[in-house]
Amino acid sequence: MKVLVTARLPEAVVGKIREAGHEVDMHLHMAPLERDQLLNRMEGVAGLLSTITDRIDGEVFDRAPGLRVVANYGVGFDHIDVAEATRRGILVTNTPGVLTDATADLTFALILAVARRVVEGDHRTRSGKFQFWAPLHFLGTEVSGKTLGIVGLGRIGRAVARRARGFDMQVLYTARKPLGRDEEERLGVRFAPLDQLLARSDFVSLHVPLTPETHHLIGARELSLMKPFAYLINTARGPVVDETALLEALRQRRIGGAGLDVYENEPQLTPGLADLQNVVLLPHVGSATVETRTRMAQMAVENLLAGLSGHRPPHGLNWEAVQGKRGKGR
Incomplete structure (x- = not known):
């Protein structure tokens, strides 16, 4: 399946997505992915690993009818329309505790x-x-x-x-x-x-x-x-x-x-x-240590891979609701 990673993450971590047999499209620049670029790169995406700088809403979901999981790189998820994701049967995860x-x-x-x-x-x-x-x-x-x-x-x-x-x-x-x-x-x-x-x-x-x-x-x-x-x-x-x-x-x-x-x-x-x-x-550096940011990436990938495989992720925000949606047919 195709996975879009909206921020540059350690290759050793992203490599685990490829090892699982998925195609990876990763944004390689330090600056956040622009809105129009995000929308344009959503075609065919089944897994989205996004960050707090990405607004993930119905417009994004419309571009990827086959989207199964949004794995948020971060604890806060106010930038994600979780209710709309749930309505569409899309799993949303985050990375609590690590930071x-x-x-x-x-x-x-x-x-x-x-x-x-x-x-x-x-x-x-x-x-x-x-x-x-x-x-x-x-x-x-x-x-x-x-x-x-x-x-x-x-x-x-x-x-x-x-x-x-x-x-x-x-x-x-x-x-x-x-x-x-x-x-x-x-x-x-x-x-x-x-x-x-x-x-x-x-x-x-x-x-x-x-x-x-x-x-x-x-x-x-x-x-x-x-x-x-x-x-x-x-x-x-x-x-x-x-x-x-x-x-x-x-x-x-x-x-x-x-x-x-x-x-x-x-x-x-x-x-x-x-x-x-x-x-x-300060420039939003609360979690900005090598140890924490690496572990956040690892957790996000673990959540992503679990969601793509249909298994319960370690940190799902709407797992039960989405399972109910999928059980009734998406």
Whole structure:
């Protein structure tokens, strides 16, 4: 069967698709596949290994009537119309769990970077502006002993909570369903409704998926509840934050700063955001370690091959529903 891989992946991993007897069409450039190119290359495709930069919807499905599986290279799948895929009997998979530690590590990198003005200090030193040491010069804020608010206590949120222990931080969390007391004790966390968490935290870290309910979860009202010296960290999805409202809060110093790895209209930034010194901006690198990205590719290929062979994939999002559709005839 024909497989389209929309991003350049390690040949050792992609080779397993060929070893299984399938034809592979892989996008070889580093830049994402353009929309028209994606549509044009869908003809005859039975398996699609796509990434978070690809919008996978009915228009894509129309180009490949024989499409059996969409194997997403990534955890989030808000860019895939899963409901439409299910209606058409197309299996959708993702790669959960594998990027937990890498993203949690990056979350703390951002916390430390904004609190201690790491990026700003690097720029100042490189430009030759480091000319003296003084007691009140270039002050940041300590991380140890502060209160960390985690919005969304899934795999990554829990990993961030575990790392916070090493900094003796008090950890608050909010989630759709609070943990039991024993589990809270084990993780060293305490539940707080979102408004209380925002008001009490020195650092607020977002770890929720993008859904209609979480779109602009953090807007002008929520930012106004934060302490004037608190920091917002987002390694989840860009549209969880109203970026225009965040820009104004940062400009007016209503919060201390922010650390962002994702953006509302990625890869574009809200005009003016890049001009601010109290925000650290990264190019969506939460999972960008050799170990994690390789394992993501391996998981995506495993899901793809299972789906093409009619077997249950390790990480199917709609397996049961699709089986029901196929049982009734696609």
